[in-house]
Amino acid sequence: MGEVVDAGKKEANGSLADLNPTVVFVLGGPGSGKGTQCANIVQHFGFTHLSAGDLLRAEIKSGSENGTMISNMIKEGKIVPSEVTIKLLERAMLENGNDKFLIDGFPRNEENRAAFEAVTKIEPSFVLFFDCSDEEMERRLLGRNQGREDDNIETIRKRFKVFQDSSLPVIEYYNSKGKVRKIDAGRPVEEVYESVKAIFEPKNEKCCFPAPAPTPAIVTKISDPMSIEANNNNDAGDGGFSIFDQESELFLSLLGLTKYDILKES
Ligand SMILES: Nc1ncnc2c1ncn2[C@@H]1O[C@H](COP(=O)(O)OP(=O)(O)O)[C@@H](O)[C@H]1O
Ligand SMILES: Nc1ccn([C@@H]2O[C@H](COP(=O)(O)OP(=O)(O)O)[C@@H](O)[C@H]2O)c(=O)n1
Known part of the structure; x- marks a missing residue:
């Protein structure tokens, strides 16, 4: 299971290079439903949700020296300098x-994108x-109704303009690299989530997480030993036939066994 993160609780250890996390950027205009859908993804796909906006708001609350600057930027719908936001994300x-993160509301402009890549060396999966x-x-x-100072009509309009002018080009950049998975977010929450879920399910070819390591296919019930060689290198079998692919044999050899030892047992 994943979780939603409250900023600034534990001490940071190691480096991001060591962690080498899987990262999915979640982008869309203000109010498009990023946070709502991230909560669903966290529940079902084991990601941790990091909202750049939430981290910035937590930084204001913490009384940090950057608090006043961040607060003024948010009230104006402007984008906080990358170094501040990236430090919080890191x-x-x-x-x-x-090691699996949904980064919501970031990168919001070209500066965010380039700086994150330069500092963390992380490329999003999509x-x-x-x-x-x-x-x-x-x-x-x-x-x-969350009492946010920027959810008033004047600031909302400014945020829409910033999204058009600064954030859409980032989406276009990733689109040119074939990395954008676009969702029609104007539908009810459940319908949007159906589309989201389809992207995260491992069988989906649009999902570019590393494929899970294959498990050695060792089946001990053999009905026809002759089928072993014929089936060699396949990774699935029917009707109780045993399959020993190369990985299975490697696995057995690590245990000091061969496939014939397994045959004798069965
Ligand atoms: N598909 C949807 N249909 C209707 N309302 C939605 C939908 N998704 C989210 N909302 C509501 O819209 C508001 C903004 O959603 P939120 O997830 O906070 O957006 P974002 O994180 O993109 O700013 C919230 O009050 C949320 O409950
Ligand atoms: N990468 C980011 C993300 C948010 N922000 C600031 O935080 C505000 C709120 O962002 P948010 O992601 O919480 O909310 P939405 O505008 O998506 O609803 C933005 O309007 C920016 O002022 C930022 O400066 N840089």
């Missing part, structure tokens, strides 16, 4: 210990892009 990843109309996003933000 710290949160290292403190957390998971970018989940929630596509939603301004009218729908505005309706959602005005009804969000």
Whole structure:
């Protein structure tokens, strides 16, 4: 199971290079439903959700020396300098210990993107892009009711403009690299999640996580020993036939056995 992170709880250890995490960037306009869908992904796919906006808001609350600057930027819908946001993201990843992160609301401009790549050397596995109309996003933000200082009509309009001018080019950049998974986010939450889930399910070819290591296919019930060689190098069998692929044989050899030892046992 994954979790939602509260910034600044534990001491950070090691380096991101050692951790070499899987990262998915979650992008979309303000109110497109990034946070809502991240909570669903966390529950089902074992990711940790890091919201850049939440980390910045936590930094303001912590009384940090950057607090006033961050607060002023957020009230104006402006993008906080990358070095501040990247430090918070790095710290949160290292403190957390998971190696699979949804990074929500980042990178929001070209500077965010280039600086993150330069500092962390991390390339996202892919970018989940929630596509939603301004009218729908505005309706959602005005009804969000979280007491956020930037959820007022004046700041919302500024945030939409920043999204158009600065964030869409980042999405276009990743699109040119074939990394964008676009979701129609204007639908009800459950419908949006159906599309999201399909992207994260391992069988989906659009999902580019590393494939899980194959488990050696050792089946001890043999009905026809002659089938062993014929089936060699396959990785699945029917009707109780045994398959010894190269990995299985390697695995057995590590135990000091051969496939014939297994045959004798069965
Ligand atoms: N698909 C949806 N349909 C209707 N309302 C939604 C949907 N997704 C999210 N919301 C609501 O819209 C508001 C903004 O969603 P949120 O996930 O906070 O967006 P973001 O993280 O992109 O700013 C919240 O009040 C949320 O409950
Ligand atoms: N990478 C980021 C993310 C958020 N922010 C700031 O935080 C604000 C809120 O971002 P958010 O991701 O929490 O919320 P939404 O605008 O997506 O609803 C943004 O409008 C920016 O002022 C930032 O400066 N840099």
